[in-house]
Amino acid sequence: MKVKIQSSRIVKPLYDAGAPPPATEWVPLSVFDTVTYDENIAVIYAFRPPNPPTAALELGLARALASYREYAGRLGVAPDGRRSILLNDAGARFVDASVDAPLAVSVPFRPSPEVKRLHPCIDGAPVDELLQVQVTRFSCGSMVLGYASHHSVTDGQATATFLAAWGLATRRATPPPRTLPVHDRSTRFSPRDPPLVRFPHRDTEYKPAPTRVAAGDSDGDDVGAAAHDKIKVHKAHFTADFVSRLKAVSSSPPTTPRRGRGYTTFETLVAHLWRAVTAARGIAAGETTKVRISVNGRSRMRPPAPRDYFGNLVLWAFPRCDAGELVSRPLHHAAELIHRAVAGVDDGYFQSFVDFASSGAVEAEGLVPTADTNKVVLCPDMELDSWLGINFYDLDFGCGCPFYFMPSYLPMEGTLFLVPSFLGDGSIDVYVPLFENHLEEFKKICYNIA
Incomplete structure (x- = not known):
């Protein structure tokens, strides 16, 4: 082209x-x-x-x-x-x-x-x-x-x-x-008086600044950068019927933790992807894998922030599990881990984060965000960005809405994007970047329901 x-x-x-x-x-x-x-x-x-x-x-x-x-x-x-x-x-x-x-x-x-x-x-x-x-x-x-x-x-x-x-x-x-947009990012998120930090934000949103690497040495990110050309991105298409059957499996047997209520489409599909990616990578039992999941705080904070607030209002949930247990146990086990982790990022968590981030500890301790743009490889972990609840298809310049929408090409191993399909039939497209050999295995198992 x-x-x-x-x-x-x-x-x-x-x-x-x-x-x-x-x-x-x-x-x-x-x-x-x-x-x-x-x-x-x-x-x-x-x-x-x-x-x-x-x-x-x-x-x-x-x-x-x-x-x-x-x-x-x-x-x-x-x-x-x-x-x-x-x-x-x-x-x-x-x-x-x-x-x-x-x-x-x-x-x-x-x-x-x-x-x-x-x-x-x-x-x-x-x-x-x-x-x-x-x-x-x-x-x-x-x-x-x-x-x-x-x-x-x-x-x-x-x-x-x-x-x-x-x-x-x-x-x-x-x-x-x-x-109309809401532009009060500089005044909306004030810390409480007195502040109440109830969660370990040093280990979730923040981390110590990395030490300088001596010449000739390398670290995990250097290895990831060297392997960048071995990372491929695949678009997996999950039909509405497939997702419906996944949800049915995740809600059975009757001993499922959320029996009678079931798991959401998001919880079910992310649980399935987490298990499939972990299996495709061949991660050994005894190694922990976790997922970084974006959580929109607009409706979670109290009082809720306007939907049209113009800025960032996202934190992350981090469900984690032993790789062997994740793959061997039923789908509803992973879905429950995701449900609990996301539910825990509530108003209390957001307020705790504001109190910690405003306390001066970040600057005094030289902390940096864990949201690291230089990290090329996430294995054994994953990151999941869902655009299922965002109306990107509503854009209309006067001649009709788009017939196709997609993220740009982003070969960041383990960073997945969930996008509503352009077909408009409830199906979902997932952009999955993995090492080439892992990706081929993922393609073989990603449509298996177990």
Whole structure:
């Protein structure tokens, strides 16, 4: 696929006529912003023709940025020494590109390094822009939108909120009041007085800073980096019927811990994936495996945070188990471990985290987030990012919603993404990156129900 870049330019916020010029200010990152992954994340949308002209998309983006100024700002260190977003309206990157071929024969709608050509580069040296978009048009009239944003600014829910707003702005529709963004990241998460730290956050969200490695020595991450080209990504498709049968198995026999209530689709499918990946890796009994599961705090905190809160509001659950026990025991055992771990990340846990992260202990002890962008290999562990409850398919620029949505190619061993299938029939796609030999074994067993 040969992608030709037509232009690359900066789009700045466009304010309504008569609106006063915005003040330039520093907005400190929240404790949730600073503990998440410090990297850009990219997603890809595909739209069938007809599609709006580039000028309409650019104008809509400028109008949306007026309400979401963080995306037009820059990350830096404020005068008070805190990492912050400078609201200076420096703008977002807009790339206009084309492919002289039809979409159907050009784009591999499967995990492939080629899809990285459909969004601005997020590898290598950091870029100033916190939001970068690329609109690629194909000879058939189809359009692909590659969207890359900095994770320190927004999580998945906030990203979807902005995308919907961009669509509304392009259609020149006025959003209802309930969809207006909430921008209070610098004041919303205050510690309690007195603080009450009830959980071991030093071992979950934070860890000691790694010691400097002497020249000539290597550590696990170096080994992972060397093996990077041996990691492959597979898209597994689980039909609604398959998931339904999995749920039935997880809820039997009658002695299941959650008999009469059953496990959710998420709990059941993650339990199945955890067991299948562990078996495919051939992890020996006696070795512990754990899963890092993102937990959205918007509905868990008390009072609940608005769904349209624009920032990060995610912590993680860490179910763990002996590898031999995980594989040998029934599916409901893994589902129960996941259920309990996720349920434990409740309002009390979120408040405890805020108290600890605001206490000064992180700075005094030199702690760093466990969300480590440099860790290439997670084996024997996994990370699970679920986008099942996020309405990414709601993006509409005026010519209809996308017919396809996918994460960019991310060969990070053990980092799985759950995405609702474009078929719209309740099926689920899972992007699974593993070492090539483990992946071949995973393909053989991932559709076995046991």
